[in-house]
Structures are given as structure tokens and as C-alpha cells.
Amino acid sequence: MPKLKVIPLGGLGEIGLNMMVYETEKDIIIVDSGIMFPEDYMLGIDMVIPDIRYLYDPEKKKKIRGIVLTHGHEDHIGAIPYVLREFNIPIFGTPFTLGILEEKLKEHDLPFKVSLFTVKTGNTITLGDFEIEFIRVAHSIIDGASLAIKTPVGTIIHTGDFKLDQTLEKDAATDINRLAYYGDRGVLALFSDSTNIEKEGFTISENDIKKTFRNIFRDNETRIIVALFASNIHRISELLSLAAEFNKKVIFSGRSLMTYTKVARKLGYLSIPEDILIDEETIGYYKPEELLILTTGTQGEAMSALSRISVDDHKYVKIKPNDLVLMSSKFIPGNEKAISKIINNLYKRGAEVYYENISEIHVSGHASKEELKFMINIVKPKYFIPVHGELKHLYQHKKLAVNSGISPSNVFVLENGNSLEFNEGSECMRGADVYSGRIFVDGKGIGDVGAHTLKERAHLSENGMIIVQLVVDSKTSNIISGPDIVSKGFVFEDYFKELNEILHKLVMNVIEENQKREKENVDWVKVKDDIRKALKKYLNKNIDRHPFIFPMITEI
Structure with a gap:
């Protein structure tokens, strides 16, 4: 009798480390392989990756058909270079996702050529027992996809990160019709993003933010510095358009920003008005009010461009009185102190700073409660599994699913290492737990720092x-x-x-x-x-x- 086992190795009960294993008797696919940035107590740690020893078993290794990616954020693709050290397996993703991954892989000296296979949204691939369609979804990065995974026991919808912003252009908006198509034909289980379950209503449209930016540009004849996620190509495009409208030259400051925009331009996702970009070295040739500087470092990263700017340690960009700095991103939990330090340093040097607590200059890439409810209602799954969130998010999402008509016995809140088993009769039950955990990356060391070492580092730092x-x-x-x-x-x-x-x-x-x-x-x-x-x-x-x-x- 055919069976399907689903095992989260990361991303449940936490933000980051997203990694899900779908396994049949003959085949395994891995959906996403992300990192988590270190928490405060992880002194000296550069990043955290999932522990994948469950897949080390030789019989399981033989079954792995590939890694399927939903989008190009670090919490979904960042661990791939480390996974590839253990498994030389093919990777499937949309053009922009693989373009970003390809740049990332150049930084790692892998002893083999990685097999990357581009899949456009709307297209389908077959990997052993799995037939997977990539369905276009809106997110804070372009080329995101939900996955419709046909298995021997039924169809799974794995949403990835999404929101239902229908004001975007047709080729960027979530394909609700395709999701409804599967809902009408019967979905065994929905694995749905839970990040914004605590936010009522609908997520604000990206187009509404452009209006806010236009008002700021109109009302401030000064130099404007916008800090944002380098992956948010849609917002970068909006800002470039406004720069052209208000006759400003644009400087890109930050390595990741250069990388993401290079890939986006190469693939035709980003068009930059002619003669609008200038090099950082030429900043002195322009009046402050003639400049728009786009930079990275919205989360207080110590060596980011914005962090260096805030302490007057940037080679070219020096804060001047009346500079306007826009922090166009969400404060990710755990980063508040580092971000506040940057904001305070910017104020100290005479800048005016707008950030999420005082100005609506950022919108989330994740669906709010009404959108999550809408997803449940159009997909109409028999079983529901909330993913991508802390436990409080998963349990709130469970409550929403039950209130939307799904039987409480058909909703499963999992943690990393828990497993679910589906059989041919469309029955679902909890399976045996498997080993899961976190591996710390410190410099070139992978896994050589554990809890005891972190405890010693904390002791040294405090005493x-x-x-x-x-x-x-x-x-x-x-x-x-x-x-x-x-x-x-x-x-x-x-x-x-x-x-x-x-x-x-x-x-x-x-x-x-x-x-x-x-x-x-x-x-x-x-x-x-x-x-x-x-x-x-x-x-x-x-x-x-x-x-x-x-x-x-x-x-x-």
C-alpha cells in the first residue's frame, strides 16, 4: 500500500531553517534548505543550519531525487552549499531563485558542478513518485512559488512564503485560480505559511507603499538613503522609478544589493533608467539633494553598509545634517537592539530617520489572517499543517483552520523531527520522530561548536x-x-x-x-x-x- 511520510527538519517552532522532507517507499524530495541567523546567545556564530543526519542513511541517500525551492530568501536557500557537501543532488527552482543560488555557490569551493534546473511558474516536473507544479505567488522577493505536489496518496499544497496581493501586475500576483483548481479536484493536505497569523485583515499592498514613498520624495528636498532587503526587487524598481521622476541619481551600497540587482537585470526582472546609476566614488560630484542611496543592513548586521555609515566608517557615504534615512523593512525579532543602535547613531550624526514604528514605509511579504483563511477556503484540504513560524504562530493558525471548518482531528501542529504518515486511504497519523537539530557555522568550522562552547563563550563575555x-x-x-x-x-x-x-x-x-x-x-x-x-x-x-x-x- 502506498504511503507518504512528511518530516520537517527545520522551520517549525522557529523563524528560519526551513526544510521539509517528503518521502515515499522509493523516493525523497527536499523542499527548501534554509539558514537561521544567530540568536543573541549564539556568541561568535555566523549562521545556523539544519541537522540533516536523518538523510545520511545510505538507503535514504539513494532515494533523494533533488531539492525543490520555493523562493530565494536565505531562510529557504542559505543552507544549500552545506547540504551539497553531503549530497551531490539536483536543485530545482524558478529563474531568479536559481540565479541568486548560483551567485551564492560561487563563494563555496564545492568539488563538483552543481546541477541546477530552472522551472518557470506554471510548469511541472516529475521526480520519482512526485509530480510537482510551481504555482506563482506574491512575496517580498520575486519569482516565488507554491508547490502542488502530486503523490501516490494524494495532492499536497506547500505554500512557501506568500501573500495574496492582487494589485500587482499579472505576472507577479498570486495565482489564485490555479490554487482553486487544485482545491476543486481534492487536496489531501495544505502546508501553509504561518508567519503573519497574528496580524488581522489583509497585508497592505506594495503599491500602497509606493504612494508613501512618492509623498516623502515630494516633501523632502534632501539626500535620501533607503535601507532595504536586497532581495526586494519590486521595491527597488519602485524607488528607481521615483528617482527618475524626481531627478535623482542612484547609488547602490552593499554587496548583496549589487548581487541581487545584477541577477534581476540579467533575467529581465529589473529595468534601470538610463544614466541614473552612479558609482559610490563619484558621490562628491553631486549635491546632496540630487542623490538617492540604496543600501543594506536593515537588521543591524555589524559589517553591513548601513552599520558602517551610521558610525562614519563607510569609505564614501558620510551622514550629513538633514539627510533622510528610511528603514524600509520589518524589525526581525531578536535584532531590535542592533537596529536601535544604528538608528541612534544616525540621529547622533544629524540624520532624520523613518522606521516601521513611526512611518508606513514597509509592507510584509507574508499573508495576514484573512488571506490565510482565504487560502484554506480555496484549497479546501482534508488535512491542515501550519508551517513557517514559532509555536505560537502554529497554534494560532490551527485555531484559524478549525474555525474555517477543518476538523480539529485533521489539523496537526508539528515540531522539527516529528513526522506525519499518509496512506492510500487518505488517512493521516503521527509517525515516529526522527533526529533533528541545529548545526552552528563559525567561520569555516561547521558543527565544531556546540551548546557547551556557547555556554563558555557567554561566561567569558559576562565575567x-x-x-x-x-x-x-x-x-x-x-x-x-x-x-x-x-x-x-x-x-x-x-x-x-x-x-x-x-x-x-x-x-x-x-x-x-x-x-x-x-x-x-x-x-x-x-x-x-x-x-x-x-x-x-x-x-x-x-x-x-x-x-x-x-x-x-x-x-x-
């Missing part, structure tokens, strides 16, 4: 450290040099001079007691432990501090 250095004679156990005591991130150096004398005496007492007891056979490993205990006890009791203590004893 500092004290290093005790000592060189001894291995034969006589006499001290050759030291003990020298150094602190980092612990207390002010001036104060440490006085404390250093006390700690030095404590260390000498420990050494002398061990020398007296053991003569020439001192156990220096034990001495290290004794030093650590003695200093820890004193510091805890007298100044209520808890630094890392590193005794370093060299025997020669």
Missing part, C-alpha cells in the same frame, strides 16, 4: 577571565618564572593592580603548600586545580565575581 602563568623545573619542582597573573574583561587595570597582589599571595600559598607536602614530586595537575579553587573562593566571597580562571603551568 571575563584570569590567567595564572607559571614555569617550573620538572625535576626539582622549583619555580623558574612567575606566577604572573593577567586579567581580560574582568576589572579595570588600575583596580586589578591591588587585587593582583592578593591573588599572587593566594597562588604562592597553594604552590608552597604542595611543595612542602610533596617535596620534589609535586603533582602540577593538582596544583592547577587547587589554584582554581582558591581564587574562585576568594573572588566569589569578596567581590562576588565569577571569572573563568586558567592556571597555565609549564614544566621544563
